[in-house]
Amino acid sequence: MPAKTFAADDLPWYEYATFLTMLxxxxxxGIYYGCFGSKQATPKEYLLGGKKMKIFPIAVSVALSQFSGITLVGVPADVYTYGAGIWLMCFSLVLVAISTIYIYLPVFYNLELTSTYEYLERRFDRKTRLFATVMYLLASNCYLAVVVYSPALAIATATGINVHLVSFIVCAVGIFYTTIGGLVTVVWTDMLQFIVIIGSLVSTCAISFGTLGGFSAVWNKAVDGGRLDIFDLDFNPTRRDTLWIILIGYTVQVFGQVGIHPTGVQKFIALPSFRASAWSVVYYVLTMCVVMTFCNFIGFGMTAKYSECDPLLTKQITRYDQLVPYYIKDIAAEIPGVFGLYVAAVFSATLSTISSSLNALSGVIYKDFVSNRLRSHVSEKSVTKILKLIVVADGIIFMLIVFLIKYLQGGIFGIAIALTSITHGPLIGLFSLGMIFPKANSKGAFYGAIVGLASIAAIALPSQYYTSTKLFKYPTKSISTDGCEKLNQTVAIISTMMTRNFTTPSYESTTSGVTTFEPHFLFRISFYNYTLIGALVTIISGLMISYATNKGQPGVNKILISPMCQFLLPKEDRIGCTSGEATVRMLEIKLEEKENN
Incomplete structure (x- = not known):
């Protein structure tokens, strides 16, 4: 039987109280760490917590900054709609941890950079650094807007509250405590929010299993519905989430969010030793796997509940992104506080992403655009004030972008990945050229990144257009309305059309059935592959340009090359200097650091 619909008036005061208490x-x-104790008075305290942070809180903070509210809203709906292929990301995370710990993190940790993009100037030149920074700033602000708007829309639809009001409140709180408290506040609010998130996930799963016949019944329903057909060995890159696409494509995607991304690297190097940083990466993987497992279980519960009476087909909801809040209100309507806890969990994850991103953005913007325009002697207190102003300014910018996100259509999980992949691929390519390939030079890095960015944008943007206009749709798992009561004839017809197991992508005709439009092969490639493509194009084109222009180039300082790849350096260059403009700039940076100290 279809679940009843809900309105904002149906929610008692204590549901709102749970959410407001978390805020x-x-x-x-933020007030405690910003106004008492050291008051985050120095840049090192504000951006790195004085390098006195603890392993587990850092790991949790990195995890929360990665999965955001989109995960809690989008992943269960993704599992219900497309199956549990995303669960394979737990294997991807192991590969991410290995590459981060052994290849990239040692370089970042030894250099102790405020902005990871400082590395690109030391290894290549300033224009490469600025190009990468601009890509990062644009992508981060757009992604933050999606992170805020998408869960706000889902919750607003379920409660009747204005979506922009919800977005504004959450953004304002995140900007406030990040501004006054710095990294220490970000990490400890993340710990609080992690408790809220785990509480919500555990309670939702417990209620799901309790109301739907137990774990085995839910699991069997997921198996029968094809949601656990995840070990698909098809190499076809246009399939959405086969085993190979997740293990290869999604591994690179996640690495772009952790291994080289400022929000992750900044926290890892805030720990007092490299060993502690490495362990925090391990705990990050475990935390992510736990959260993703619970999200998959919720998706299985929705399969057991709705696979034979789909809420979208019966017009109970208007898009699948609203499915999770609808489901929780359905199964826990008589249990006080559960829905409020879920809302608090969604926005806890959202707040974590906002705060981590803003804190990292402030350091990047200051180091890359502001510091070199200030007079030579600026007090640490003044620098900290500037960092706080940057947080406020950037927070206002991404809040304005939130109002544009409503024009995007399609599943939020796919949109978020598509948006970030356009820049993550070239950025991974740049850092890989620098740390793995000693022969790469500044020309190869700069122009290789441009080629990589143009290539993946030429694929991702048309693909997103075809998806948003429904000219192209990925195959979904079987859904129907056969289990609903009192169906009218229209719903029955829709059910007949929609109840099927897809094995190939479906396309919609643009000419009323006369001819069928099929996007080009490139525009049907799974969005999980976007980052991989961008990285490979950047690396390959960068190496080709480097080898063509590498005559007479001086050596590379071994500290800028990953320890695992230093054997590629000629013996005479292993204690050499950086090349080109980077040689001069590195000396300038060292002098600046000496003066500041």
Whole structure:
């Protein structure tokens, strides 16, 4: 039987109180660390927590900054719609951890950079650094807007609250406590928010299993519905989420969010030793796997509940992104506080992403655009004030972008990945050229990144257009309305059309059935592959340009090359200097650091 619909008036006061309490505690933590104790008075305290952070809180903070509210809203709906292929990301995370710990993190940790993009100037030149920074700033602000708007829309639809009001409140709180408290506040609010998230996920799963016949019944329903057909060995890159696409494509995608991304690297190097940083990466993987497992279980619960009476087909919801809040209100309507806890969990994850991103953005913007325009002697207190102003300014910018996100259509999980992949691929390519390939030079890095960015944008943007206009749709798992009561004839007809197991992508005709439009092969490639493509194009084109222009280039300082790849350096260059403009700039940076100290 279809679940009843809900309105904002149906929610009792304590559901709102749970959400508001979480916001209040987050703000209080910011006030505590920003106004008492050291008050985050120096840049090192504000951006790196004085390098006195603890392993597990850092790991949790990195995990929360990665999965955001999109995960809690989008992943269960993704599992219900497309199956549990995303669960294979737990294997991807192991590969991400290995590459981060052994290849990239040692370089970042030894250099102790405020902005990871400083590395690109030391290894290549300033224009490469600025190009990478601009890509990062544009992508981060667009992604933050999606992170805020998408869960806000889902919750607003379920409660009747204005979506922009919800977005504004959450953004304002995140900007406030990040501004006054710095990294320490970000990490400890993340710990609070992690408790809220785990509480919501555990309670939702427990209620799901309790109301749907137990774990085995839910699991069997997921198996029968094809949601656990995840070990698909098809190499076809246009398939959405086969085993190979997740293990290869999604591994590179996640690495772009952790291994070289400022929000992750900044926290890893805030720990007092490299060993502690390595362990925090391990705990990050475990935390992510736990959260993703619970999200998959919720998706299985929705399969057991709705696979034979789909809420979208019966017009109970208007898009699948609303499915999770609808489901929780359905199964826990008589249990006080559960829906409020879920809302608090969604926005806890959202707040974590906002705060981590803003804190990292402030360091990047200051180091890359502001510091070299200030007079030579600026007090640490003044620098900290500038960092706080940058947080506020950038927060206002991405809040304005939120109002544009409503024009995007399609599943939020896919949109978020597509948006970030356009820049993550070239950025991974740049750092890989620098740390793995000693022969890469500044020309190869700069022009290789341009080629990589143009290539993946030429694929991702048309693909997103075809998806948003429904000219192209990925195959979904079987859904129907056969289990619903009192169906009218229209719903029955829709059910007949929609109840099927897809094995190939479906396309919609643009000429009323006369001819069928099929996008080019490139525009049907799974969005999980976008980052991989961008990285490979950047590396290959960068190496080709480097080898063509590498005559007479001086050696590379071994500290800029990953320890695992230093054997590629000629013996005479292993204690050499950086090339080109990077040689001069590195000396300038060292002098600046000496003066500041």
């Amino acid at each position: 209040a505690f987050s703000a209080f933590i």
